[in-house]
Amino acid sequence: MTIQTSRLSDPSVRAFVTAVNAHDREGFMKIxxxxxxxxxxxxxxxxxxxxxxxxxxxxxxLEVDNESNNGRDLLASYRNDTWGEMRTRWHFEVEDDGRISRFETGQA
Incomplete structure (x- = not known):
């Protein structure tokens, strides 16, 4: 069962996923x-x-299936036109100002 993006715990990660799914490159870069x-x-x-x-x-x-580490680690189904759909893990490092300084992804 997926977690609605609006219910993701960490506001920076929520903004990241929202920007990805909206194909909002400008919004993504601001995060x-x-x-x-x-x-x-x-x-x-x-x-x-x-x-x-x-x-x-x-x-x-991104469709998030699970979150941990206060919402900064995700297990998700990720799909794109190049690779199709795959199970992925995501890890985010968030600065004090709420911006993401590093993210790591890979197959889960």
Missing amino acids: LAPGATMADDGTDRDLTDWIDREIFTSHGH
Whole structure:
């Protein structure tokens, strides 16, 4: 059973998922701290290239199944036009100002 995005515990993570699912690149970028980093399957990636390829040009969509660590760790079904649907895990590091400084994802 999925968790409605509006019910996600952490407001920064909720904004991240909302922006992904709305294909709102500008809103997505506002959630990230300056110099934010990310990793996919344990390998650091170029954030701008990755989000364009894996989220925005391929219509990425997250459906969260479970959250832990006060809402900063997610298990989710993620789908996009490139890879189809897969079980994924997400981890977020959030700064005091509420912006995400790092996120990590990969297959669950």
